[in-house]
Structures are given as structure tokens and as C-alpha cells.
Amino acid sequence: MTHFSTRFLISRYLTRPRSFSSFLKRTHFNSPPVASDSSLLIKARVLHSRAEISSTKSLFLGLNLRGDRTMASQSSQPQSVHDFTVKDARGNDVDLSTYKGKVLLIVNVASQCGLTNSNYTELAKLYGKYKDQGLEILAFPCNQFGAQEPGSNEEIQEFACTRFKAEYPIFDKVEVNGSNATPLYKYLKSVKGGLFGDGIKWNFSKFLVNKEGRVVDRYAPTTSPLSIEKDIKKLLEKA
Structure with missing residues (x-):
């Protein structure tokens, strides 16, 4: 069925x-x-x-x-100022790691600027007072601001050492802004930007670096070196 x-x-x-x-x-x-x-x-x-x-x-x-x-x-990126190598006035390499344990004041200098006399005079005073306590001033000539550093490395060094008794190192002339800026200054600007942008504004901009190579402060060209003495002392006193 x-x-x-x-x-x-x-x-x-x-x-x-x-x-x-x-x-x-x-x-x-x-x-x-x-x-x-x-x-x-x-x-x-x-x-x-x-x-x-x-x-x-x-x-x-x-x-x-x-x-x-x-x-x-x-x-692979630089972690501190100590990771850089720069040229001295004679063109020799200087490894900035040799400054480990030192407090650094890095300044772009010029010989014909309205700020030259006051800054060079006060930088010499600071260095004379604190060099034995661990302060180093690193001066980098630069001709990018009003073409006020036109001389050769030898002329710049003679000017600073003879007229202002500069005993701190004066390095090879560099550019601090633009595509040809020296790597050290590219790093400094990236770590501590300025009030109106990262670029260096004029001669005698200043960067304060601690003993470990870290950038801790940045000062305008018009900031006098002696006015930052207290900041330098604090870093020198730190173990």
C-alpha cells in the first residue's frame, strides 16, 4: 500500500x-x-x-x-646629547659622550651681534665660576642670523678667546635651522621647542643639558647667561 x-x-x-x-x-x-x-x-x-x-x-x-x-x-634614534659627534674648529670629530657627567650650556654664537658683548662676557663669568664644578659651555658659531658671523673658524676663535677670554670650546661653524641644520640642533629643537615654533630665532639661543645628556630647558637669545645661574647650580648639585 x-x-x-x-x-x-x-x-x-x-x-x-x-x-x-x-x-x-x-x-x-x-x-x-x-x-x-x-x-x-x-x-x-x-x-x-x-x-x-x-x-x-x-x-x-x-x-x-x-x-x-x-x-x-x-x-636607532638619539636618546641624548651624548649620542652625537660634532666637529671642532679644526675639523676634528668630537664625541659628545665625553661630556657625560657634565652640565652643558649649548649656545649658538655670533661675533657681530648686538647681543655679543653681554653674552660673551657673562658666559665667561659663568664658566670661570662653575667649570671646576662640572659646567661645560659648548659654543657653535652660526651665520644664519643677519650674517653676523661671517669669519672663518680661526677668526671666530681668536675673537672670542682674545677679546672675551673664552676658555670653553668653540666648535665648527654650523647651521641651526633649515634642511642643512646640524643633527645636534635638529635634536635640541625637537626636544625643546620655542615659544613661537621650534626654529632658533636669533644668535645666542641657549639649551641647558643635565649630566645624563637630557635637554632640560631652553632660553631665548635675550635671556642673559647670568639669569640662568640658579638653574645651572641645581643641575650641578644633583648627584
């Missing part, structure tokens, strides 16, 4: 092809839909999970690679 009924139903729906698919959905001829759907669902979930795991692994690998690159980049 069952066999006959099945044959009858099939023959009946063969004459109605548009409804045959719907008939199959309502019968068991369409192989167990629940089992099939469950199987497909499980497979889909497994594939989705695998994709998520793969995506997560890729994300972490990407983050690790970026982190490694960032750390490598940071480690």
Missing part, C-alpha cells in the same frame, strides 16, 4: 513540475533536510572559526612586526 501511494504521488506531481520542488520539501524524498542543514552549518562554523583564528594570527603577527619595527626605530 505504501509503495502504491508513493508511486501515485510521484506520477501526480510529474504533471506539475513547478510544484514538484515544493512537494519534495514537504516529503522525505529530499534526503533529511535537518541532518543536511546541520552538517552544512557545522562545516560553515568550523570554516568561520578557522578563518577567525587565521585572521587573529595575522593581526598579532602584524602587530608584533610593527612593534619590532617601532622599537628598532626608537632604538
Whole structure:
């Protein structure tokens, strides 16, 4: 009876092809839909999970690679003034790590500026008073402001040492602004920006550096050297 009924139903729906698919959905001829759907669902979930795991692994690998690159980049960047090498007035290399343990006052100087007399005079006083306590003044001639340092290294050194009794080192003439700025000044400006932008504004801008080579303060060209004596003393007194 069952066999006959099945044959009858099939023959009946063969004459109605548009409804045959719907008939199959309502019968068991369409192989167990629940089992099939469950199987497909499980497979889909497994594939989705695998994709998520793969995506997560890729994300972490990407983050690790970026982190490694960032750390490598940071480690290659200068961490202090002591990481730089500069030229002295004779063109010889000077490794600034030789100043570890010293308090530094770094100044861009000029011989024909309206600030020359007062700054050179007070710098000499500061150096004479504190050099035995660990102060070093590093002077970098620069001709970028009003072309007020036109002389050669020899002429600049003779001027400072003869007229103002400068005993601190005077280095090779440099540029402190622009694309050709010496790396040391690029670093100084990046660490301590000025009130109206990072660029050096004029002759006799000053950077105060602690014993570890960290830039702790920046002073305008019009700030007199003797007015920052108290800041220098604090750094000298620190162990």
C-alpha cells in the first residue's frame, strides 16, 4: 500500500513540475533536510572559526612586526646629547659622550651681534665660576642670523678667546635651522621647542643639558647667561 501511494504521488506531481520542488520539501524524498542543514552549518562554523583564528594570527603577527619595527626605530634614534659627534674648529670629530657627567650650556654664537658683548662676557663669568664644578659651555658659531658671523673658524676663535677670554670650546661653524641644520640642533629643537615654533630665532639661543645628556630647558637669545645661574647650580648639585 505504501509503495502504491508513493508511486501515485510521484506520477501526480510529474504533471506539475513547478510544484514538484515544493512537494519534495514537504516529503522525505529530499534526503533529511535537518541532518543536511546541520552538517552544512557545522562545516560553515568550523570554516568561520578557522578563518577567525587565521585572521587573529595575522593581526598579532602584524602587530608584533610593527612593534619590532617601532622599537628598532626608537632604538636607532638619539636618546641624548651624548649620542652625537660634532666637529671642532679644526675639523676634528668630537664625541659628545665625553661630556657625560657634565652640565652643558649649548649656545649658538655670533661675533657681530648686538647681543655679543653681554653674552660673551657673562658666559665667561659663568664658566670661570662653575667649570671646576662640572659646567661645560659648548659654543657653535652660526651665520644664519643677519650674517653676523661671517669669519672663518680661526677668526671666530681668536675673537672670542682674545677679546672675551673664552676658555670653553668653540666648535665648527654650523647651521641651526633649515634642511642643512646640524643633527645636534635638529635634536635640541625637537626636544625643546620655542615659544613661537621650534626654529632658533636669533644668535645666542641657549639649551641647558643635565649630566645624563637630557635637554632640560631652553632660553631665548635675550635671556642673559647670568639669569640662568640658579638653574645651572641645581643641575650641578644633583648627584
